[in-house]
Amino acid sequence: METNLRNFSGESIYVGIDSHLKSWKVTVMSDEMELRNFTQEPDTKKLSLFLHRNYPGANFKCVYEAGFAGFNAQRELTSEGINCMVIHPADVPTTDKEKRQKSDRIDSRKLARGLKNGDFKSVFVPEILQQQDRSLLRTYDKIIRDTTRVKNRIKFFLMFFGLSIPDEFQGKNWTKEFINWLEKLNPGGYGNLSLQILLDEYRMLSSQTILLRKQIKELSEQARYKANAELLKSIPGIGTLTSMILLTEIGDINRFAGLNELSAYFGLIPNCHDSGETKRVGRNTKRGNVYLKYILVEVSWMSIRYDSSLLLTYKSAVRKMDSNKAIIKVARKLLNRVRFVLKNKKPYQVNMA
CATH class of the missing domain: 1.10.287 (Helix Hairpins)
Incomplete structure (x- = not known):
């Protein structure tokens, strides 16, 4: 079918990109069928030109997995008028057959299909x-x-x-x-x-x-960080370095709906299995930001030296579990303090409940 002779105005075109260092495997789908599957250089302008030339007037939606490529492709495609989403690799729906017969073609097809079905939620793309x-x-x-x-x-x-x-x-x-x-x-x-x-x-x-x-x-000391950095430094164990790590990684605290969502970002939410009458809670999920989790745990070890409320939390938890698990309890409580001072713009009062 000569797609360049057809007007796609009002139609949606879904593009799944399986990105690699030297090439992209691209699958293009409409609401009815798969239209194209091809390999190209990792070049957003070439992809944009191909889409606009072959599917004029369409509403383009692209998706690729977060990874080594960062967010540059997302920004460039967005500037070309193409809605682009970056997703967590573990969120791609996969059949057992696709797991056993893995290929770049299959991976890009899964991405386009999931985008068409509305299965994806974008990860946060920072400015x-x-x-x-x-x-x-x-x-x-x-x-x-x-x-x-x-x-x-x-x-x-x-x-x-x-x-x-x-x-x-x-x-x-x-x-x-x-x-x-x-x-x-x-x-x-x-x-x-x-x-x-x-x-x-x-x-x-x-x-x-x-x-x-x-x-x-x-x-x-720059204006965009100074006030919030001072607020965070009011929390025992948090100094200039840690406050800047938290601020640059978190960004706007209001993008998190609540403590659970923020804790998930830090990897402080446990895996759980709740089926029928069986309910198991396992170790913390590995989906979060490993870097942030490491920093927060290190700060928690410092904080219990200066904050008796956090020390009490640690002592209570360590009676039931080993110290490495107990400190995670402290880290989650400390994260709640971080969230409080950033949302309310008030310094932390030591030993506050």
């Missing part, structure tokens, strides 16, 4: 400025993790060569004096070069950490 701010905090987290790794490599290097750290540096590692001591070590041969490379990496990461901390502090 580009919020995404840029997020990248600063996420990069800082990666640099801190890399720094920990290189520190451990240096320590294992010393152990491998039988080089003991002097008592004067025990518990005071990574001071200027300790680094100077490392500089003077002589493992011999290529061991000297290996140690110097590790130390160079440590220095580079340290300088990047200092730069990022400075930028994060400056960002926290």
Whole structure:
């Protein structure tokens, strides 16, 4: 059928995109049938041109799964007048046959079919400025993790060569004096070069950490964050860094209907199975933001030192379960405090019920 001779005004065209680094598998459907299935370069302008040329006047709806590609394709397709949705990969309805015969063609067809049937709910797509701010905090987290790794490599290097750290540096590692001591070590041969490379990496990461901390502090003092950052810092255990992580990841707190929805975003909602007379509650779901969950749990360990109300929650929970599960109870309660101060624009009062 020569689709370019037909006017599609008033009709809906559903486009499922199975995105990969070097190609997109695209399925195009109407309300009645599958129209096309093809492979193209990962180029939004080419897809837009194809759709407008072959289905003039149609109401276009696209969908792809959240992943490595981020939200750039969504923004570009939207600017081309194409309604584009980004969804959680686990939300795609799949038959047993499709699970056993997986292919890019089948995956793009599932996306187009689910879009046509109204099965999907879009994940939150942040504004580009919020995404840029997020990248600063996420990069800082990666640099801190890399720094920990290189520190451990240096320590294992010393152990491998039988080089003991002097008592004067025990518990005071990574001071200027300790680094100077490392500089003077002589493992011999290529061991000297290996140690110097590790130390160079440590220095580079340290300088990047200092730069990022400075930028994060400056960002926290900008008008769009300053007031909310101060509110969050009124909660015990939350400082400038954590407040900025929360603000850049959450965005507008009002986009969450309630605490349960916010907790789900943080991965603090348990899996459950309720069928007939059987009801089981399992571990926390893995659907949430793993990065945010990790940060909130770390803050919870700090908060119970300063907030007796949270400490009471922890002590009560730890009688029934291990400490790692008990701290999740605290994290959920702490998240409720975060939600309260951001929604009500009031600082937190320590030990508030």
